Amino acid sequence: xxxxxxxxxxxxxxxxxxxxxxxxxxxxxxxxxxxxxxxxxxxxxxxxxxxxxxxxxxxxxxxxxxxxxxxxxxxxxxxxxxxxxxxxxxxxxxxxxxxxxxxxxxxxxxxxxxxxxxxxxxxxxxxxxxxxxxxxxxxxxxxxxxxxxxxxxxxxxxxxxxxxxxxxxxxxxxxxxxxxxxxxxxxx
Amino acid sequence: xxxxxxxxxxxxxxxxxxxxxxxxxxxxxxxxxxxxxxxxxxxxxxxxxxxxxxxxxxxxxxxxxxxxxxxxxxxxxxxxxxxxxxxxxxxxxxxxxxxxxxxxxxxxxxxxxxxxxxxxxxxxxxxxxxxxxxxxxxxxxxxxxxxxxxxxxxxxxxxxxxxxxxxxxxxxxxxxxxxxxxxxxxxxxxxxxxxxxxxxxxxxxxxxxxxxxxxxxxxxxxxxxxxxxxxxxxxxxxxxxxxxxxxxxxxxxxxxxxxxxxxxxxxxxxxxxxxxxxxxxxxxxxxxxxxxxxxxxxxxxxxxxxxxxxxxxxxxxxxxxxxxxxxxxxxxxxxxxxxxxxxxxxxxxxxxxxxxxxxxxxxxxxxxxxxxxxxxxxxxxxxxxxxxxxxxxxxxxxxxxxxxxxxxxxxxxxxxxxxxxxxxxxxxxxxxxxxxxxxxxxxxxxxxxxxxxxxxxxxxxxxxxxxxxxxxxxxxxxxxxxxxxxxxxxxxxxxxxxxxxxxxxxxxxxxxxxxxxxxxxxxxxxxxxxxxxxxxxxxxxxxxxxxxxxxxxxxxxxxxxxxxxxxxxxx
Numbered sequence: 001x002x003x004x005x006x007x008x009x010x011x012x013x014x015x016x017x018x019x020x021x022x023x024x025x026x027x028x029x030x031x032x033x034x035x036x037x038x039x040x041x042x043x044x045x046x047x048x049x050x051x052x053x054x055x056x057x058x059x060x061x062x063x064x065x066x067x068x069x070x071x072x073x074x075x076x077x078x079x080x081x082x083x084x085x086x087x088x089x090x091x092x093x094x095x096x097x098x099x100x101x102x103x104x105x106x107x108x109x110x111x112x113x114x115x116x117x118x119x120x121x122x123x124x125x126x127x128x129x130x131x132x133x134x135x136x137x138x139x140x141x142x143x144x145x146x147x148x149x150x151x152x153x154x155x156x157x158x159x160x161x162x163x164x165x166x167x168x169x170x171x172x173x174x175x176x177x178x179x180x181x182x183x184x185x186x187x188x
Numbered sequence: 189x190x191x192x193x194x195x196x197x198x199x200x201x202x203x204x205x206x207x208x209x210x211x212x213x214x215x216x217x218x219x220x221x222x223x224x225x226x227x228x229x230x231x232x233x234x235x236x237x238x239x240x241x242x243x244x245x246x247x248x249x250x251x252x253x254x255x256x257x258x259x260x261x262x263x264x265x266x267x268x269x270x271x272x273x274x275x276x277x278x279x280x281x282x283x284x285x286x287x288x289x290x291x292x293x294x295x296x297x298x299x300x301x302x303x304x305x306x307x308x309x310x311x312x313x314x315x316x317x318x319x320x321x322x323x324x325x326x327x328x329x330x331x332x333x334x335x336x337x338x339x340x341x342x343x344x345x346x347x348x349x350x351x352x353x354x355x356x357x358x359x360x361x362x363x364x365x366x367x368x369x370x371x372x373x374x375x376x377x378x379x380x381x382x383x384x385x386x387x388x389x390x391x392x393x394x395x396x397x398x399x400x401x402x403x404x405x406x407x408x409x410x411x412x413x414x415x416x417x418x419x420x421x422x423x424x425x426x427x428x429x430x431x432x433x434x435x436x437x438x439x440x441x442x443x444x445x446x447x448x449x450x451x452x453x454x455x456x457x458x459x460x461x462x463x464x465x466x467x468x469x470x471x472x473x474x475x476x477x478x479x480x481x482x483x484x485x486x487x488x489x490x491x492x493x494x495x496x497x498x499x500x501x502x503x504x505x506x507x508x509x510x511x512x513x514x515x516x517x518x519x520x521x522x523x524x525x526x527x528x529x530x531x532x533x534x535x536x537x538x539x540x541x542x543x544x545x546x547x548x549x550x551x552x553x554x555x556x557x558x559x560x561x562x563x564x565x566x567x568x569x570x571x572x573x574x575x576x577x578x579x580x581x582x583x584x585x586x587x588x589x590x591x592x593x594x595x596x597x598x599x600x601x602x603x604x605x606x607x608x609x610x611x612x613x614x615x616x617x618x619x620x621x622x623x624x625x626x627x628x629x630x631x632x633x634x635x636x637x638x639x640x641x642x643x644x645x646x647x648x649x650x651x652x653x654x655x656x657x658x659x660x661x662x663x664x665x666x667x668x669x670x671x672x673x674x675x676x677x678x679x680x681x682x683x684x685x686x687x688x689x690x691x692x693x694x695x696x697x698x699x700x701x702x703x704x705x706x707x708x709x710x711x712x713x714x715x716x717x718x719x720x721x722x723x724x725x726x727x728x729x730x731x732x733x734x735x736x737x738x739x740x741x742x743x744x745x746x747x748x749x750x751x752x753x754x755x756x757x758x759x
Contacts, residue, residue, distance in 0.1 A: 084258035156248035171547030176378025
């Protein structure tokens with residue numbers, strides 16, 4: 001069973017009162033895939049935020065004929081970046097953005113962001129993008145942080161770098177004029 | 189007392205070499221091959237070639253945070269080192285801990301240092317360009333600073349000598365002002381770079397676009413393999429395809445049986461013997477035990493790097509040399525130089541979308557100096573000149589951040605590479621000025637108690653005047669090539685660390701060579717005027733800066749100086 005789906009069902013049965021450690025246990029118990037590797041325990045994100053980040057990243061880089069951001073574990077990369085890379089201001093702006101995403105979903109659709117339809121999620125995220133493009137404030141807006149971290153996390157993951165794009169480890173020689181049709185994909 | 193004597197006996201060698209980087213490695217090789225029992229004192233940790241290249245060939249997904257160093261670690265321990273674009277988690281272990289080894293910046297100066305066996309030879313840019321008499325005669329011609337005590341003919345055979353062993357790949361051009369090295373075949377220019385080369389030659393007959401001349405093998409040499417084009421040389425190269433002390437000179441020195449290599453040996457000062465007027469040896473602080481130890485030898489080579497060697501001499505002051513050992517001239521510490529760069533232009537090359545590259549070429553193109561090389565190219569607004577380093581390549585997924593939108597359409601768009609982008613940066617000559625100087629700070633010390641350097645260095649009027657031309661000339665070549673979106677950039681912001689001195693990591697001067705002991709520290713053989721068995725062959729010795737990457741010149745000067753030193757010992 002899809003882990004996200006499984007979580008939803010368990011949460012519904014238990015009235016939405018799953019404790020954080022229990023959710024982590026459930027996540028860990030499903031054998032990986034849905035939000036990256038099985039043993040992942042986020043350091044900065046809560047379990048709910050982690051699921052929201054995985055959902056948002058999958059909207060940026062969805063599964064097509066290759067796996068998307070969720071399978072590539074982009075949420076794990078983002079959690080690490082929020083923990084060890086970004087300073088408190090960027091971290092707060094990002095976490096505030098996550099709260100706003102949920103808030104807007106509840107205002108518009110009466111439920112959490114991860115619960116609304118994909119079309120509704122895209123519409124909500126598009127609004128965030130428009131606001132980011134118009135932003136004049138100091139610091140990167142929430143959407144910009146999300147998109148940059150998703151692209152970096154995805155295209156440097158094994159899936160993004162070697163399935164979606166082409167990863168050449170040790171070429172052995174250099175050729176500065178190869179017909180693109182022979183390569184067929186961008187190098188990661 | 190008996191123990192002291194025994195200790196002193198075991199600490200006696202024919203030669204001491206301080207530092208194991210490019211210059212120290214060469215000194216070690218040459219001294220040991222000439223039969224001298226030699227100890228190399230390296231302040232940093234040991235590194236075993238290959239085995240200790242812990243990030244070599246790792247895929248991005250195998251690196252925590254995909255190669256980023258945690259911000260708290262970078263801020264606390266690498267506040268200076270992190271200023272270079274080379275500092276990331278794949279190379280962090282090749283950079284010194286700034287907290288433990290502080291210096292004072294009177295003006296912004298970025299001092300990038302290694303702290304391990306092999307030094308910066310593991311992380312250097314590997315670009316190798318010979319100097320010519322355009323450079324060696326420059327100070328004399330312009331009436332600036334002092335004249336070099338050597339000319340091209342003095343060093344040319346030594347360039348030959350070190351190039352045969354180091355292995356330099358590149359293209360011969362026959363330019364008198366940028367003499368050809370003994371080249372292995374050069375790497376390829378890519379399709380866009382070849383286009384640039386043709387258009388630039390047509391529009392500017394005195395300008396050449398050529399493949400970078402690099403100490404990276406394109407053919408096997410002395411058991412080192414040709415480059416396999418994995419890309420990030422800075423992680424270390426277990427096949428020894430690029431020249432480093434680790435891959436090249438130190439193994440040669442070990443093979444003689446005459447080498448003792450002692451890591452964790454922080455040289456405190458040179459011991460001067462007033463009876464003989466010669467250097468008796470050096471004082472070392474063991475970095476692990478903090479024990480003070482003395483080593484003695486017939487000859488001492490300081491190859492600790494430009495500022496570090498000068499720091500040792502300043503810290504070796506005694507009654508005979510109160511302003512620093514070998515400093516009767518008073519110029520020790522002065523005339524610090526670096527190449528000024530991070531100015532140039534970039535553009536988009538349209539019409540090559542059917543072409544791509546294969547392999548990660550650790551090299552780019554080079555445009556040799558074309559200003560102030562003769563009467564026809566004379567500039568009114570500045571002296572000396574600059575060369576360019578650049579490359580062309582297709583953009584990849586990184587452009588997605590600037591592209592609006594998200595979702596399947598974005599993903600599909602990023603599956604193909606973006607347009608070809610061409611970028612070049614100029615490396616400009618910096619004039620020697622007495623006010624660009626280092627001294628010992630009266631209060632700050634490192635964790636070993638050694639006085640920290642106080643560095644004052646700024647770009648002068650000549651450098652600033654040159655920068656406008658460095659950007660404009662790049663743009664006019666990209667225009668001539670028919671490229672679009674040509675854009676000039678200059679990162680320099682006066683008073684900040686942006687493009688400030690030091691970042692070129694070509695720091696030079698502070699113990700210059702010269703003809704007159706009253707105005708220079710070293711003679712034509714890198715021998716201290718004041719202390720005949722003391723040689724300095726790292727960048728400290730440079731009398732002017734040229735605009736070429738300097739390491740190949742340090743190699744040649746070092747081999748030449750050892751030849752001189754050993755002949756003096758045998759005389």
